[in-house]
Amino acid sequence: MNRTVYFCNHCKKALHDIEELLFVEEGSPRGFCGEKCIEQYYAPIVAWYENRERETRSLLDIANEDCKTMISDANVMDKALSRPDEIWRWQNEIGEDLFVFIKNFAIERPFYAVIMCHLFERQPSFILLASATRSEEFINQFRSGERIVDPDEFISRDDLPAGAIDLEVEQEALSAIEAKKSAFLARLLQDRTAADIPFEQFDLYEKYFKTTLEDPDEIYTDEDDDGDQLFTYIKAYQHNNISFYYFIICVEFEKESDGEAETRKIIPLMAFPTLDGELYHLYRGGKLVSGSLKN
Ligand SMILES: [Zn+2]
Structure with missing residues (x-):
């Protein structure tokens, strides 16, 4: 017998890892398999x-x-x-x-x-x-x-996963990042189709953030309108026979340190899941970078 088991509230499938459960309601044990x-x-x-x-x-x-x-x-x-x-x-x-x-x-x-x-x-x-x-x-x-x-x-404003932002990043850079984030979000909301994963459910996909960043299928790089280098990390997933892509758009931020070589950091701007093949083609723009980038 297994001591820790969770049942999907809807289909009653047994899950042994709490990480596999999706929750919708705060403070409620009502969890789902997908x-x-x-x-x-x-x-x-x-x-x-x-x-x-x-x-x-x-x-x-x-x-x-x-x-x-x-x-x-x-x-x-x-x-x-x-x-x-x-x-x-x-x-x-x-x-x-x-x-x-x-x-x-x-x-x-x-x-x-x-x-x-x-x-x-x-x-x-x-x-x-x-x-x-x-x-x-x-x-x-x-x-x-x-x-x-x-x-x-x-309302929680922390839509970047905890720890993603380096605390040493200057305020000026943070403002620039906020502006880029808003511009990206506005563009994404326009480009998405109504049939895609609802925006308000993006949070449920945060658990794919880490594996996408650490082990992406593809990384593309491109320069944005401000001349900053963008990196797009993409990984395909399957959950309950549904295939989707998880995207993480990052910006490279250069930071000078005294007397030492300048350090470069890659900061996530935005992450989102999509079921839409067209959106996938639209957002994987730029040059394919081989291998995974780890900073
Ligand atoms: Zn279920």
Whole structure:
């Protein structure tokens, strides 16, 4: 008999290594063997909330609001999740919780984006419902439970894996890196297809970061618009019969030390998984570097 065994919450597959489990909800032992089981487990729950939304909209006579489609805009989604104006925590009596993110968009005719989601490590991990509305009455339906005092502080901003950033990197370089990261993310959100792995689930793939960096299938190098050297690490994986690529885009940062030869560091800018062969071709640009780079 094996003392430590975990069962996928959906398909009940037995797993012996906790590293193989994917978690969606903070502080909950509900773990899954893969993306597919996460999707299937939550599908009826998502459907239930969608039905509640439909009922509420029809009661308020706003079934077909013109702004509803705004929520499928990746930019709106990204802003609502990363810089919400309000966060509400809904908790039930057995300690399960979910979060409501609300953001007011004041473009031409203002509207609200509202997202119900689970958080894991203070980052949105699964979206139960996402909608857009101009109705105060509708948005007020979501304003209950505990209001998070400072949404900005509440959400974890640490989207680089721990230890990836060298603490000696100067502030100036850090700002440049932040700017590059934002530009990359904006480009990626545009280039991605709706069928690809959802942005809010990228966190679930962080465990592939280390092996991709240490043992990549391919490394490409290219110069970016600022003349900095970029390195793209790519590794293909298979999980539950689904193949995907994990990408890590790094920038080479040169740092001068007194009296010694200058040191060069490669700093990860961004990491993401993708199922999309076209995206793979688009992002593996530059010159193929043979062998793996270790600094
Ligand atoms: Zn499973």
